[in-house]
Amino acid sequence: MEHLDEIGTIDQEVMGDSSRRQYILKAIQEKRCIIQQNEHGIAGFLIFTNDFFDNSFISLVIVKPSDRRKGVATALLDYYVGMAATSKIFSSTNQSNTTMHKVFETAEFIKCGYIENLDEGDPEIIYVKINYAEA
Template structure:
């Protein structure tokens, strides 16, 4: 059983312990610290242990945008990602929720399709050779 809550400063070390990019990149760690302090980061726990995190921001044309969803490798494909995305949908302040993932990230693409997200764009040259796919979900009627 999962529980979700806003991330706190005390969670930063736990998040960084399983996010391999946070271990390698000061930029990723700074992103985590900034979003936690801004109140945009949420953690998902299993048995009172942080096993994933997500970031919901409103910096994409003032629309809700999930800029990060990351699960501990031992907790992938067990429903935590879906649980987190549904939670973010429930708290999103805008009628549309956007997110993106790399073309190479087939598990995330599958998750988004399962949850009813629609492909709405492609961004080239963020990660050379691995385009970013942009998705949207219409959360409320009249949002399209």
């Protein structure tokens, strides 16, 4: 809870509004939020669930704009994969989000499907990583 304001500020900087504040608050309360810190404070955060068809799902990865392209998102993904409750970890991003596609590829996630009609004209691409150490 001590990091809620800083996480909310980062999210607002990226999104342009504070519409996800309650979502972030709930994730923190339920211990489903992981932060990556550096010498300047929080560089990024990840929110996950464990209810995606009985598998782990990374629902949000946000990196502070000033800390992008420094491995923060990959570090968050790698950390979560190591602690995930299931051996299969899923996530997704819009087809248009080329930066996140590169992050998933770097973290060795594999494209495994897509969902149409969430965002008009921009399908959601689904990724999976199988943690063989847990399988």
